[in-house]
Amino acid sequence: MSPRLVPARDDSVRRTDHPLTVTVDGEPVPGIAGQTLAGVLLAAGRTAWRTAGSGAPRGVFCGIGVCFDCLVTVNGERDVRACTRRAHDGDAVTTQSRRSGDPGDARAGERP
Amino acid sequence: MHRTRAVVLGAGIIGAACARELAVAGLDVLVLDRGGAAAATTAHGEGNILVSDKGPGPELDLALLSRRLWPEVLADIAARSAGRPPRPASDQAAPPATRAAEWEPKGGIVVATTAEGAEGLTRFAAGQRAAGVRAEAMDPHELRAAEPFVTDRHTAALHYPDDAQVQPSGAALVLLRDALAHGAELLTGHEVLGAVTRAGRLVAVRTARGPVGGDVFVNATGPWSGEVSARLGAPVDIRPRRGEILVTTPLPPTVFHKVYDADYVGAVGSADTGLQTSAVVEATRGGSILLGSSRRHAGFDDRLRPEVLSAVAATALRLFPALADVPVMRAYGGFRPYVPDHLPVIGADPRLAGLWHAGGHEGAGIGLSVGTARLLRELLLGDRPSLDADPFRVDRPAVLGTSDGARDTHAGSTGPPDSTGTPAQAGASGPAAVADPDQAAARNMTEEGA
Amino acid sequence: MRRRSVVVVGAGPAGLAAADTALAAGADVTLVDSAERPGGQYHRMLPDAYGARAPEAVQHGYRSFERRVRRVLDHPRCSWWAGAEVWALERRDPGGAAPAAPAPSCPPPKVHVLAPAPGGGPRRRHVLEPDALVLATGAHDRVLPFPGWDLPGVCTAGAAQALAKGERVVVGDRVVVAGTGPFLLPVAVSLLEAGSTVVEVVEAGARARVARGWLGRPWELGAQAGKAGELLALTGVLARHRVPYRFGRAVVAARGDGRVEEVVTAAVRADWSVVPGTERAAAVDVVCVGHGFTPRLELPVAAGCALRPGPRGTSEVYVDVDDDQATSSPGVYACGEITGVAGAPAARTEGALAGWLAAGGAPRAGAVRALRRRRDQGRAFARRLAHAHPVGAAWPGWLRPDTVVCRCEETDYATVCAAAQDPTATEARAAKLATRAGLGPCQGRVCGPTIAELRHRHGTGQPPAGPTDPGSHHRPLAQPIRLGELARPPAPPAPDRPDLAHLPPEESGS
Structure with a gap:
């Protein structure tokens, strides 16, 4: 276990969680309303989701929308910064790859 | 024995190609540039090597020569650097010396989306075929197979297998490095300020760092040719024509050829007099898609004009509606070297011995560079030219600024701060030879990017 | 009117x-x-959706x-x-x-x-x-590259702060916070507050210089005295949690298989040259880095x-x-x-x-x-x-030829150096097109200052740019815009x- 959400019962800010679920490459991932997609992915234990051209994994780096490392496709929209996009219940997140030949790169027939 | 010293002014792709051609021929070559190499017009274009957009005539002849030369030149460079005999360049596994050129003979596809466009395209292609251009009609299935994301609303499509693409700045550096390998010298940070003449002959150019002497001088300063030639006392009417390009984030393979819109879209964006946009869409090796292009006269004003970018985007989306959700991450603009009669200027300046010009290619300079350099070398050394160079001669009314209205759109030209030459209008006079230059432009089916 | x-x-x-x-x-x-x-x-x-009452x-x-x-x-x-x-x-x-x-x-x-x-x-x-x-x-945070800085689990100090304060997500269990500048302190404290173990805070600057910068000539501080006091209070929090605040050390590498498992720090001199033999590895799952802004x-x-x-x-x-x-x-x-x-x-x-x-x-x-x-x-x-937190000129000493400098296009240090020494690529734009460094989705926001500095240092031609050249900050499109959005009036x-x-x-x- 590594990145995680501070449990609501221990949280000094005294928050109330409203659960939501997104899918990542078809797999359901739980989160809470208000989280960014990057927050949802990290709290679910995913530290990397994009693949660079060399095949190197990428996740959150700058966390504030500057570095574009955390790009994902959301509901068919490419190149969304996961660190600045709020998660919505039912969001379909697809991971991206710049390695040629990867499924995330040259998906046959998928519109860009 | 004294070798002829050729001083090439400008280290863009035309200067680089000329320097290489002259150095390979054994001349003592020096390349001067105000800034660094391959960073101005050359680095702000799309890298088009096109035959598809030119109707029969001298420019098409030059384009066909250049298209034949490009793979030969790249193969020669690869062979020289590897120390082996040349073999034809291949787009696969380019050797290190030429890899940066990103040569891709991917072919072009011109798409019409209206009935009139289809008719014009078909007629235009017939003329091109007669002039030796391969232009193959595509049926809707062939177009769909070749470009799955292109608009369904097309009325005609033509495949031009000989259209090709390079990364222009990289290609210029490949040519320049080969020139240096053949003994040429590069001096960056040297701005030409004026001429030193002796007995009516140009013997040196003055720079802020002192005079630079030579036997022949080749003005290859692109859109700055007008200014530089005026400083040298033999002005030619080459002006900047602004163009803008949009660059998307890297995408999965989406656009496979160079794809153009056959329907010339004039005067989009009512606030911009003279703005013209036409769709030019292509992928780069890095995965981005380049979207062009715009043309407008704005002098050297480099301000970003969001409405121009908007017009470029709208025009491109008509061709590729599927790209609507794709982010543009960068936009850049450049200045094309524009001549009112839309023909390059290649040859000796009859007004000033020792001065030669190689410029005025507007949006086609990347493609035409190697043919221009070959022709220049042949003319300069008195060899038999590969094609008739007369249409490109310097002393034609459009070049000498004597054609009707030649000056009226010359916006933003800043006069030379200092010149020993006479910047006054010189030489030939006579009636305008070109009836309507913009009609000449409109005859070009598509206009390539800056 | x-x-x-x-x-x-x-x-x-x-x-x-x-x-x-x-x-x-x-x-x-x-x-x-x-x-x-x-x-x-x-x-x-x-976020409002958290309904936070405190x-x-x-x-x-x-x-x-x-x-x-x-x-x-x-x-x-x-x-x-x-x-x-x-x-x-x-x-x-x-x-x-x-x-x-x-x-x-x-x-x-x-x-x-x-x-x-x-x-x-x-x-x-x-x-x-x-x-x-x-x-x-x-x-935004400036981060100098080091071998392994492109591994998942290496993030900016600002990222850790934004996630902890902005959505109550902690980036990891065992964290090293490193770089230079006072901002490392509130980040470490945020991580502690959210429940991480902060292994250490590693400041590359020398202790004496930092102390002189923060606390010297207090009469000059005026309205900023509160800021200096805040920094001292934060060091107090670190001390209470027994988190070492080390000076004169820098992160010189991160290692791991597909993500960070280990961070290597080393003692650095005033110019940030690495003192040989002082490298020390620590097991971590996150490294938070910031070398200023x-x-x-x-x-x-x-x-x-x-x-x-x-x-x-x-x-x-x-x-x-x-x-x-x-x-x-x-x-x-x-x-x-x-x-x-x-x-x-x-x-x-x-x-x-x-x-x-x-x-x-x-x-x-x-x-x-x-x-x-x-x-x-x-x-x-x-x-x-x-002046208290300069970037030492010798920092590229911890790079290796294959260290990625441009994260987007994965251009390595050797390629950047070779382009800087190429007499035909003296213009930054030509070099950018040749190396691809800065051409990717972030448009040089992360690597821009680093590339400019490396070109300046290794360049053999004319200096690539004057000190106030907008160079790496020239991005006419300040944010990406989708084609459909751009095309609409x-x-x-x-x-x-x-x-x-x-x-x-x-x-x-x-």
Whole structure:
């Protein structure tokens, strides 16, 4: 276990969680309303989701929308910064790859 | 024995190609540039090597020569650097010396989306075929197979297998490095300020760092040719024509050829007099898609004009509606070297011995560079030219600024701060030879990017 | 007489203060920020959906901040554009390689904004034509590359802070916080508060130099004394949690299989050259790094504002402002970290001054004199911080030839050096196209200053750029814009206010 959400019962800010679920490459991932997609992915234990051209994994780096490392496709929209996009219940997140030949790169027939 | 010293002014792709051609021929070559190499017009274009957009005539002849030369030149460079005999360049596994050129003979596809466009395209292609251009009609299935994301609303499509693409700045550096390998010298940070003449002959150019002497001088300063030639006392009417390009984030393979819109879209964006946009869409090796292009006269004003970018985007989306959700991450603009009669200027300046010009290619300079350099070398050394160079001669009314209205759109030209030459209008006079230059432009089916 | 209209870009401490005083001076204000809530990176707010009943638990100065937010956002003359991005500025003055000095009466650039459409869907374009423009776009962490910095689990100090404060996500269990500058301290404290184990805080600067910078000549600090006290208090928190705060050490490598498992630190000399034999590895799952800040200069550069070199050397530039926070571009004011990094109080002071003067407030009012005095103290504090936390010139010593420098395009150090020494690639643009460094989706926001510094250091030709060349900050598109959004014409301005599309985005959609 590594990145995680501070449990609501221990949280000094005294928050109330409203659960939501997104899918990542078809797999359901739980989160809470208000989280960014990057927050949802990290709290679910995913530290990397994009693949660079060399095949190197990428996740959150700058966390504030500057570095574009955390790009994902959301509901068919490419190149969304996961660190600045709020998660919505039912969001379909697809991971991206710049390695040629990867499924995330040259998906046959998928519109860009 | 004294070798002829050729001083090439400008280290863009035309200067680089000329320097290489002259150095390979054994001349003592020096390349001067105000800034660094391959960073101005050359680095702000799309890298088009096109035959598809030119109707029969001298420019098409030059384009066909250049298209034949490009793979030969790249193969020669690869062979020289590897120390082996040349073999034809291949787009696969380019050797290190030429890899940066990103040569891709991917072919072009011109798409019409209206009935009139289809008719014009078909007629235009017939003329091109007669002039030796391969232009193959595509049926809707062939177009769909070749470009799955292109608009369904097309009325005609033509495949031009000989259209090709390079990364222009990289290609210029490949040519320049080969020139240096053949003994040429590069001096960056040297701005030409004026001429030193002796007995009516140009013997040196003055720079802020002192005079630079030579036997022949080749003005290859692109859109700055007008200014530089005026400083040298033999002005030619080459002006900047602004163009803008949009660059998307890297995408999965989406656009496979160079794809153009056959329907010339004039005067989009009512606030911009003279703005013209036409769709030019292509992928780069890095995965981005380049979207062009715009043309407008704005002098050297480099301000970003969001409405121009908007017009470029709208025009491109008509061709590729599927790209609507794709982010543009960068936009850049450049200045094309524009001549009112839309023909390059290649040859000796009859007004000033020792001065030669190689410029005025507007949006086609990347493609035409190697043919221009070959022709220049042949003319300069008195060899038999590969094609008739007369249409490109310097002393034609459009070049000498004597054609009707030649000056009226010359916006933003800043006069030379200092010149020993006479910047006054010189030489030939006579009636305008070109009836309507913009009609000449409109005859070009598509206009390539800056 | 028509009221003056002021557009403020950025709703962090500087921008909020600017909006506040511009309203007080009687102007119509449009406040634009890409986030959903005001506060910027400093007052990183929890989302409304969290229903937090005690947000002040993680917010420094929450009460006064909240008062100011309410005063500004509820003001009848303020239009608050949340989640809106300024993607371009369109200059009215002549451009060109050597533009003549624009007339002082020239209006500021048109502001091109992308705002959320009501009910979702593609964002709408809006064009604002204010009488004055206040830029308060802030800064992001600068991170120097090191082997392994592209592994998942290496993130900026700001990322850890944003996730902990902004959405209560901790980036890892065992964390090393490293780099240089006082910002490392609040980040480490945020991580502790959220439950991480902070293994150590590693400051590359020498202890004596840092202490002299923070605490020396206390009579000069003036209004900034509180900031110095805050830093001392944070070191106290570290001590209570028994977190070592080490000086004169730097992260020189991160290792792991697919993510960070181990971080290597080493002792560095004053110039950040590594002392051989001092390398030490520690098991971690996250490394948070920050080597100072890079100001977000896209918009100032697009507006044609002159820049000036920062106190830490030629690879860092800031917006040049005069005594009135006015830039060289007519009608354009700048405040906060784009003019120098001195923390939130100094940014607020600059913002208050900029907003008041941009709105046409009296320049010699008593309160303005006090603001100028405090602003000058803030500038002095920025210089102290810069001198206390310089980037040592020998840092590239920890790079290897295959260390990635440009994260987007994965250009390595050897390639950058080779291009810097290539006599045909003396122009930064030609080198960029040749190496691809800076051509990727981040457009050089992360690697730009590093590439500029490495080219300057290894270049054999002419110096690639003057000290205030906008070079790596020149991004005419300040934010990505989707083709469909770009292709649509802008939303028409409000009929009663042709100078300023004054309707908030939710009312302006059709």
